[in-house]
Amino acid sequence: MTSVPGSAQPVLCVPLATGNDRYGTLVCTRRTPPFTRLDTDVCILLAERAASHIRHAREHEQVSGLIAKLQSALRVExxxxxxxxxxxxxxxxxxxxxxxxxxxxxxxxxxxxxxxxxxxxxxxxxxxxxxxxxxxxxxxxxxxxxxxxxxxxxxxxxxxxxxxxxxxxxxxxxxxxxxxxxxxxxxxxxxxxxxxxxxxxxxxxxxxxxxxxxxxxxxxxxxxxxxxxxxxxxxxxxxxxxxxxxxxxxxxxxxxxxxxxxxxxxxxxxxxxxxxxxxxxxxxxxxxxxxxxxxxxxxxxxxxxx
CATH class of the missing domain: 3.60.40.10 (PPM-type phosphatase domain)
Known part of the structure; x- marks a missing residue:
């Protein structure tokens, strides 16, 4: 989690990561006031949930691809x-x-x-x-x-x-x-x-x-x-x-x-x-x-x- 000092408005950057896998960065901005500790904890929780859903979606895509290949192999003319x-x-x-x-x-x-x-x-x-x-x-x-x-x-x-x-x-x-x-x-x-x-x-x-x-x-x-x-x-x-x-x-x-x-x-x-x-x-x-x-x-x- 990082913040951007000197910017015109507060910015909070939280990595979208689960385990050793990283999927990107969650960037949060607001006009005023600066982010509080509670705001930071909420953003971290959102990033963890988003990373978990991304991981599950990619695993589902991989499994679905394997099932499709297997089903194609089972289609006997x-x-x-x-x-x-x-x-x-x-x-x-x-x-x-x-x-x-x-x-x-x-x-x-x-x-x-x-x-x-x-x-x-x-x-x-x-x-x-x-x-x-x-x-x-x-x-x-x-x-x-x-x-x-x-x-x-x-x-x-x-x-x-x-x-x-x-x-x-x-x-x-x-x-x-x-x-x-x-x-x-x-x-x-x-x-x-x-x-x-x-x-x-x-x-x-x-x-x-x-x-x-x-x-x-x-x-x-x-x-x-x-x-x-x-x-x-x-x-x-x-x-x-x-x-x-x-x-x-x-x-x-x-x-x-x-x-x-x-x-x-x-x-x-x-x-x-x-x-x-x-x-x-x-x-x-x-x-x-x-x-x-x-x-x-x-x-x-x-x-x-x-």
Whole structure:
């Protein structure tokens, strides 16, 4: 703390410092009278508080930068589907600063022109949920390489997650699309059912047998096959797309089915309408949504079975 003698008015200079770190100087002036001892003590206290806040702000900035880098590293791009399938995806994490959370989409190429489409939702938000999300995605890619039916993929994912006590539970919906046969085979681990948009732009939900979430070790998953022609768009989504605080889930799903879409809308246009119509600009929960439509067959041959 210093004063400036001989100046036209009293000046008090107090360093903004905490520990060995110095951030500047607090300069106080007044017309008259000179600074008293009480004035000096108050200025010193203000300088200490200001230095402490500056230190905390800089530490927060450093930590936030590290978290952003880690979140960027956890953002795994989904695989590429077969050319016979048009796919669009969107992801919106909850919170203004989050880049990634526990919701995810994935596509895996299978044999004979089939593609596995997956959406998952890890319990919780933020970085911890994102770490478990990457673990589930890695396990899915490994398991899906064996080309198992959707319900058996879920069973293996459940076994893997249940063997790790710290792994958070997750819901998951798997759809195996076969455009050549115009079929989709679905299996669910505690997840909401998918929607289908038809050629008239009307929306309906597909029935799926629902098993327990992944990580419980209970198993009990089943697959069910539906017809899906090239004029229909299949939509897989996490609950953040439809759920609203204080609203029953049946009401939330009904609001989804009340949406109408432009005739022959592309998967990208379907997602645009979904996100706008359901008001997801500032979601209360993470949102992951995937839309897929098979391309019309150009010949009448069917894939050779193994």
């Amino acid at each position: 989904p695989g590429r589907p077969h050319p016979n399938l048009d796919v669009a995806m969107r992801y919106r994490p909850a919170g203004q600063s989050a880049l990634v959370g526990g919701d995810w989409c994935e596509t895996v190429r299978l044999h004979f022109g089939r593609t596995l489409l997956v959406v998952g939702d890890v319990m919780g938000h933020g970085l911890e949920a994102a770490v478990d999300m990457t673990a589930y995605r890695s396990a899915l890619r490994y398991t899906a390489s064996a080309d198992l039916p959707p319900h058996r993929v879920l069973r293996q994912l459940d076994d893997i997650a249940a063997s790790e006590p710290d792994r958070r539970p997750a819901t998951c919906l798997i759809a195996r699309i076969d455009p050549a046969r115009e079929q989709v085979t679905l299996a669910s681990a505690g997840h909401l059912p998918p929607a289908v948009v038809d050629t008239r732009g009307r929306t309906s939900l597909l029935a799926v047998p629902v098993g327990p979430p992944l990580g419980t070790g209970l198993g009990g998953y089943q697959s069910h096959t539906h017809r899906l022609d090239p004029s229909q768009t299949l939509v897989l989504f996490t609950d953040g797309l439809v759920e609203r605080r204080g609203e029953d889930i049946d009401q939330s799903l009904h609001r989804l089915t009340e949406l109408t879409f432009a005739t022959a809308a592309t998967p990208e246009q379907v997602l645009d309408t979904l996100l706008t119509g359901l008001g997801t600009d500032h979601p209360e929960d993470d949102v992951a949504v995937l839309a897929a439509r098979g391309r019309a067959r150009t010949h009448g041959t069917e894939p050779t079975q193994r």
